Amino acid sequence: MRSTPGQESSRHRDDGSLHHRRHPRGKKGGGKLMASVSTVTALSAVLLLAGCSQERDAVTKWPPATHNPQSVNAQQLGDAWPVKPQKGTVSCVKTHYSGFAIIFTAPDGKEYALNNVAHDEQGLPSADTLKASSKTTTMWRLRMFGMQVCSAERAKHMRSAPSPTAD
Structure with a gap:
């Protein structure tokens, strides 16, 4: 069953039980990944700027x-x-x-x-x-x-x- 943003979805786990999950604002678990990518990008920029003079x-x-x-x-x-x-x-x-x-x-x-x-x-x-x-x-x-x-x-x-x- 597909859900729209803000709705609950259900899916079967490997043990056969149902798992209910609410998808906030259309994010299906990708929010953490995007935050991690943003953090890595920001840290990379800081490190590059800190080493600019020597590089x-x-x-x-x-x-x-x-x-x-x-x-x-x-x-x-x-x-x-x-x-x-x-x-x-x-x-x-x-x-x-x-x-x-x-x-x-x-x-x-x-x-x-x-x-x-x-x-x-x-x-x-x-x-x-x-x-x-x-x-x-x-x-x-x-x-x-x-x-x-x-x-x-x-x-x-x-x-x-x-x-x-x-x-």
Whole structure:
């Protein structure tokens, strides 16, 4: 039996008993779903607005990675700078097993892992230990810069490799 908004409807439950339900203002259980969607949308907007400054800096302040190792500083990345030291060096080291270890060297000379290869194969502590406690930024921007440094390193090796010859 179908009901119109504001009327009661009846339907059989699995155990055979009747279940009566009143549909207020034409909503058939969708009110909670719509409220949840609205809440999620509102929270997403707040989070996006809160992170706008760092996200804008992460997009607009993107220094070119041209050599390995390469210096990088907080001014270059703006609000996307995630660590306490205001500068450092990012390097890419080829490893025997897994490819490339991406390493951040702090001004005091201590090295930190920007990827799992540097942590697992080189035994370096994670750069997450350098993260400023008051910062809400993540390490992704510094890690992406490290990946660019590795790409510059791989490109250098590809240019110096002999080209294959046709037999």
